[in-house]
Amino acid sequence: MITTYVAVTLIALILMSAYNVGILSENLYQEETMRLYAKANIISQSMTSAWNVADEREMIWRGQDVTGRILGGTNIRGVITDNSYTVLYDTNSDTDMVGKVFMRDVLKRALDGEQAQSEFEADTGKTLTVSVPIEVNDEIVGGVYLAENVSSTADTINAIKASLILFSVLLLFIIVIISIGTSYIITRPITHFISVAKAISKGDFSKRARVDGMREMAEMGQALNFMCDQLNQLEEKRKNFVSDVSHELKTPMAGIKLLCDSLVQAENPDMDTIREFLNDMSEEIDRLTRIINRLLTLSRLDAGQDLAMSDVDISALCNGVVESVRKLAAEKAIELQYIPPEMPTILVCADYDKIYECVYNIVVNAINYTPEYGHVEARVSFGDGKCIIAVEDDGPGIPDEEKQKIFERFYRLDDSRARDTGGTGLGLAITKEAVLLHNGTIEVTDSQTGGSIFTITLPVPELGKE
Numbered sequence: 001m002i003t004t005y006v007a008v009t010l011i012a013l014i015l016m017s018a019y020n021v022g023i024l025s026e027n028l029y030q031e032e033t034m035r036l037y038a039k040a041n042i043i044s045q046s047m048t049s050a051w052n053v054a055d056e057r058e059m060i061w062r063g064q065d066v067t068g069r070i071l072g073g074t075n076i077r078g079v080i081t082d083n084s085y086t087v088l089y090d091t092n093s094d095t096d097m098v099g100k101v102f103m104r105d106v107l108k109r110a111l112d113g114e115q116a117q118s119e120f121e122a123d124t125g126k127t128l129t130v131s132v133p134i135e136v137n138d139e140i141v142g143g144v145y146l147a148e149n150v151s152s153t154a155d156t157i158n159a160i161k162a163s164l165i166l167f168s169v170l171l172l173f174i175i176v177i178i179s180i181g182t183s184y185i186i187t188r189p190i191t192h193f194i195s196v197a198k199a200i201s202k203g204d205f206s207k208r209a210r211v212d213g214m215r216e217m218a219e220m221g222q223a224l225n226f227m228c229d230q231l232n233q234l235e236e237k238r239k240n241f242v243s244d245v246s247h248e249l250k251t252p253m254a255g256i257k258l259l260c261d262s263l264v265q266a267e268n269p270d271m272d273t274i275r276e277f278l279n280d281m282s283e284e285i286d287r288l289t290r291i292i293n294r295l296l297t298l299s300r301l302d303a304g305q306d307l308a309m310s311d312v313d314i315s316a317l318c319n320g321v322v323e324s325v326r327k328l329a330a331e332k333a334i335e336l337q338y339i340p341p342e343m344p345t346i347l348v349c350a351d352y353d354k355i356y357e358c359v360y361n362i363v364v365n366a367i368n369y370t371p372e373y374g375h376v377e378a379r380v381s382f383g384d385g386k387c388i389i390a391v392e393d394d395g396p397g398i399p400d401e402e403k404q405k406i407f408e409r410f411y412r413l414d415d416s417r418a419r420d421t422g423g424t425g426l427g428l429a430i431t432k433e434a435v436l437l438h439n440g441t442i443e444v445t446d447s448q449t450g451g452s453i454f455t456i457t458l459p460v461p462e463l464g465k466e
């Protein structure tokens, strides 16, 4: 992160500095060249008007006079030549060029009729040169050559370059400090989250992430803690479930073991006794099978097994369930009634077998937990876009504080009575799971007689909609 910041800043600074220094030096040199041109043109015009003076000494004097006025106080060298490159006047008297040939490329271009400029690096520094022709009656009679050492301008540009470099280094330093600070602020909570996540993945659910600092980080901490709570609860449920399963399986196994031992130890048991013992063992094995089958059903539901959906006529389904348990109800002299809906059919998109099992579970429960000569009623109706299946009994009812718990796995209100009825404590858990898979609801309320009403609602697809 720091490397990226620094690299981006460095590239930006280099590009910005190079561009600015380039523009600045170009402008400064261009301005200087323009000034030189202006001076050269004034000298050229003065010389044009003086050219007809026949006396060469007079010409030199004029040249000296005008260049002295224009170039006085500057470090510009001025040379005036005729059109055969012979020097008429040179401000640099040290070189004693008067009367000698002065060949320069810019001067040659001026004598060819253009205004020319050039620059070169000398030991003394950068030098700008310009040259303009002297014209008399449209004829080029000579040229003016000016050369200025611009090392002071170059010095200024170098000074600006130096300050830009210093500024860039300072800026870079500040950015490095800020990036280190920022990356520390950002990465510190992330490192903390990683350590918490690692601890959780190793099964240490006591670890909690800090919920402070930046909003996003605090939210991330909250999400991690929430996930940890959920995992913790799941782990608790898993442990309880495993111990419940072992307990539930142990009881019939212990019964079978006891029956076996008693049979083995009995001396010369008669056939009736053996049959009775085997019968009891068979009942325990049935119980074991029931538990295992229900566990398998639950685990399939948990795994979100695909539902075999089809249009199910709920009224026909409930009637089928009621008829299948009529014999069971008759054994306890329970009056079992089915009240169909007002409309002839209510079609629900559902997995027939799963919904059949749900209704079967609550109807069988109602019969099991209702005393002899009681009354059980199953009703199907339609309301609020939903199909409502209600099973009412006049049994002992379910206390308010237990109404939610009975849907938990292996939860029984009265353990011994539930076992007597052959209950596994898994029926309502399976029912709830299956109903939820159908986007339905299940609840239990009190009936007017003090018994219970189990109500399942299932969504009915609107006509014309899938």
Ligand code: ADP
Pocket: 361, 365, 366, 369, 393, 395, 396, 397, 398, 406, 407, 411, 412, 413, 414, 418, 419, 422, 423, 424, 425, 426, 427, 428, 429, 452
């Ligand atoms: P079980 O196989 O033991 O019946 P369920 O999951 O079907 O298990 O029911 C859980 C517990 O809920 C039962 O043990 C019983 O105590 C209670 N229960 C279920 N239905 C009724 C009912 N109609 N009346 C009273 N109690 C009921």
